[in-house]
Structure formats: C-alpha cells, structure tokens
Amino acid sequence: MNVMSDPNAARKGWLGLLAKSPATDVARLWTGLDIAPAHTVLRAPEIGGVMVRGKAGAVGAAFNLGEMTVTRASVKLSDGTVGHGYVQGRGKDHALQAALVDALMQTDAAGAVETRLLTPLRTAMMQAKADRAAKAAATKVDFFTMVRGED
Numbered sequence: 001m002n003v004m005s006d007p008n009a010a011r012k013g014w015l016g017l018l019a020k021s022p023a024t025d026v027a028r029l030w031t032g033l034d035i036a037p038a039h040t041v042l043r044a045p046e047i048g049g050v051m052v053r054g055k056a057g058a059v060g061a062a063f064n065l066g067e068m069t070v071t072r073a074s075v076k077l078s079d080g081t082v083g084h085g086y087v088q089g090r091g092k093d094h095a096l097q098a099a100l101v102d103a104l105m106q107t108d109a110a111g112a113v114e115t116r117l118l119t120p121l122r123t124a125m126m127q128a129k130a131d132r133a134a135k136a137a138a139t140k141v142d143f144f145t146m147v148r149g150e151d
Contacts, residue, residue, distance in 0.1 A: 011102070015102060017118060017125065018097075019086055019098065020088070021124070023087070023093070026094055026117075027094070029117040029120055032116065033112070035104065035112070035113075037100065038077065039075045039077050039078065039103070041073070042075060043072065045071050045072070046072060046073070047090050047092070050068055051066075051067055052064075052066055052067065053065060069090055072085065072087075072095055073098070076103070077107065079107065081104075081107055083105075084099055084102055085099035085100075085102060101113060101117060105118075
C-alpha cells in the first residue's frame with residue numbers, strides 16, 4: 001500500500017517511534033510535557049509474547065524466528081479519544097505512556113506532544129543510528145587488487 005494513500009501512516013509512525021524508543025527517554029520527556037490528561041484505563045498494561053517472523057535474505061518463504069516479549073495498554077481520554085500502546089519488553093509504564101501519547105496525538109494537544117516529545121525521540125533515534133553507522137564504518141576494510149605489471 002502506498003504511504004501517501006494510507007490515512008493511518010502518521011499514526012503508525014508515532015506508534016512505531018514510541019515502541020522503539022527507550023523507556024527512560026519516553027518517561028523523561030513525558031514528565032517534561034507536564035500534561036496530565038483525564039483518562040480511563042481500558043486495558044491495563046499487560047505483558048505477553050508475539051512471534052517474530054523472518055525471511056532469509058529477504059526472499060523465500062517466511063519462517064518463525066522466535067518470540068519477543070511485548071507489553072500493551074489502552075486508554076480512553078475524557079473526550080472519548082482512545083489510544084493504544086505496544087512496546088518491546090516488560091515496560092508497563094512505557095506502554096501506558098505510549099497509549100496516552102497516542103490518544104493525545106489525536107486531539108488538539110498534538111502540536112505540543114509532537115514538538116516536545118516525539119521530535120526529541122526522533123532526533124535521538126536518528127543520532128543513535130548515525131552513531132552505529134559511524135562505528136561500523138570505522139571497522140570497514142577496503143580490499144583492492146594490485147596490478148603487477150607483467151602483462
């Protein structure tokens with residue numbers, strides 16, 4: 001499906017960002033937001049597992065790679081907006097904060113949440129990716145063949 005035609009693309013983006021971000025970063029930025037929305041917990045944070053599938057070389061038939069622990073939560077804001085959070089690991093607070101952010105991103109508070117929470121998370125993720133790439137590049141070995149000149 002084309003990203004441009006997917007009406008949920010933005011939501012998928014922030015949910016993926018929240019799921020992949022370290023719980024400590026999300027908690028620190030959430031506290032800094034100083035927003036305490038009135039909400040009801042629809043699904044208390046619960047820990048479970050999902051099957052991770054993969055493909056060898058990104059081709060061929062998919063196979064079960066193994067299981068991964070995830071935590072999920074759902075909330076409903078006082079205005080009726082529902083938010084969901086799924087995160088890696090056993091972080092109950094992380095899942096609840098992700099659900100609250102998801103709900104808030106569907107309200108008028110979206111601008112503040114984007115600026116003060118999601119943008120710093122996105123920046124930190126891009127910096128970590130660049131750091132990993134630089135570290136990998138430092139170990140790169142260039143192979144070359146010398147021409148012996150006997151031709």
